Amino acid sequence: MATLATPADAAAVTIGDIRAAHARVAPHIVRTPTLYSRTLSQVTGAEVWLKFENLQFTAAYKERGALNKLSQLTPDERARGVIAASAGNHAQGLAYHASRLGIPATIVMPRHTPTVKIQQTQAHGAEVILHGERFDDAQAEAYRIADERGQVFVHPFDDPAIIAGQGTVAIEMLEDVPAIDLLAIPIGGGGLASGCATAAKTLKPGIEVVGVQAELYPSMYAHLKGRDLPCEGDTLAEGIAVKRPGAITAAIVAKLVDEVLLVSERDLERAVSLLLQIEKTVVEGAGAAGLAALLAHPARFAGRTVGIVLCGGNIDTRLLANVLLRDLARSGRLARLRIRLKDRPGALFNVARVFEEQQVNIIEVYHQRVFTTLPAKGLVTDIECETRDAAHLERLMAALADAGYEASRVELA
Incomplete structure (x- = not known):
């Protein structure tokens, strides 16, 4: 649980701070568009407006807070440099703008951080130190190095300057689309939600702000509810884990x-897939959390004009491919069927003929003769296939049954 908050904490950031932050950062970041999605509006039952923060140079909104913090350092602090603990977007945003401003930057990452993230951070000119197995280990080491070297520690979210910088997202959204009456904001540590809520509630007092967390990491949800909930597991939304x-x-x-x-x-997987298919934009799991909330809780948002922040687009390409394939499988356009056959000549040919008759494309075939509970003369064949939609798959299953085959779908988790 977080340390006990005080009234002063709640008043730590004002609309004045956020406006000042916007004046500092606006010339040096992308003024990302806020665009209406007709198709997602039809899918969700809400009027959906998307803020494309995945179009920032480092593909995430984190640049805003990092730059606002860096812009307020004294000449002495700039000379000593900055340090942070991060394996994600905060590292890249801080490293990029520190390099641009000539400020030495050090980033401490857990040892298991993917190589691509290490390389991207180093490419922005930062010194990368790998330490510990968990983020907490890396953060403790970053604090130690900060004390040792006299560097300024830049927290990823719990810093008024960072929060004010993130709040500039809401200023731009409401300037571009004043009709927005509800913001759906991903929450990890809470920097983006805090800044956006401060700006939005001041600029438009009647607006609602709804935070979104992954079920596996409900830390802010648990804090507000006064509950002790586990925060662990492999989530697609690692940026808010x-x-x-x-x-x-x-x-x-x-x-x-x-x-x-x-x-x-x-829900997160479906949101990532829909954003790529419909909006033709790549979004990481955390960046898709706002849309995931509309998909998971449609009644909560029905009829509202909803602003969604696509807060980041840094997703591993192999993971993205896996998400897209899993979504195809859940929609019935990709399937693996397990079919029981008799071990005799022509058995596979005859079952393939049913697929041909139904105009279903066979992608892969796997025969299993030994590791099976069937009798010695029986066998199981797994056939991966591609169909037009769920109805097409159902017609194939019916045709297989009519032809006398025992077939079942291999379901996803």
């Missing part, structure tokens, strides 16, 4: 965020 919210962010969220909703991994 935070075990403990900050003291400042928790106080602001408690005061200004109307509700925090939880979304499942399946």
Whole structure:
């Protein structure tokens, strides 16, 4: 749980701070568009507006807070440099703008951080130190090095300057689309939600702000509810997989965020897939959390004009491919069928003929003769196939049954 918040924490950031932050960062970041999605509006029953923060140079909104913090350092602090613990977007945003401003930057990452993230951070000019197995280990080491070297530690979320920088997202959204009456904001540590809620509630007092967390990491949700919930597991939304919210962010969220909703991994996967298919934009799991909330809780958002922040687009390409294939499987366009055959000449040919008659494309065939509970003369064949939609798959299953085959779908988790 986070440390006990105080009233001062809730008042740590004002609209004045956020406006000042916007004046500092606006010339040096992308003014990302806020665009209407007609198709997602039809799918969800809400009027959906998307803020494309995945179009920032480092593909995430984290640049805003990092740059606002860096811009306020004294000449002495700039000379000593900055340090942070991060394996994600905060590392890249801080490293990029520190390099641009000529400020030495050090990033401490857990040892298991994917090589691509290490390389991307180093490419922005930062020194990368690998330490520990968990984020908490890396953060403790970053604090130690900061004390040793006299560097400024830049927290990823629990810092008024960071929160103010993130709040500039909401300023731009409401300038571009004043009709927005509800913001759906991903929450990890709470920096983006805190900043956006502060800006939005001041600029448009009647607006609602709904936070979104992954079910596997409900840290802010648990804090607000006064519950002790586990925060662990492999989530697609690793960018918001935070075990403990900050003291400042928790106080602001408690005061200004109307509700925090939880979304499942399946909802996150579907949201990532829909954004690529419909909007032709690549979004990481955390960036898709707002849309995932609309998919998981449609009644909560029905009829509202909803602003969704696509807060990041840094997703591993292999993971993205896996998400897309799993979505195809769940929609019935890709399937693996397990079919029981008799071990005799022509058996596979005859079953393949049913697929041909139904105009179903066979992608892969796997025969199993030995590791099976069937009699010695029986065999199981797994056939991976591609269909037009779920109805087409059902017609194939019916045709197989009519032809006398025992077939079943191999389901996803």
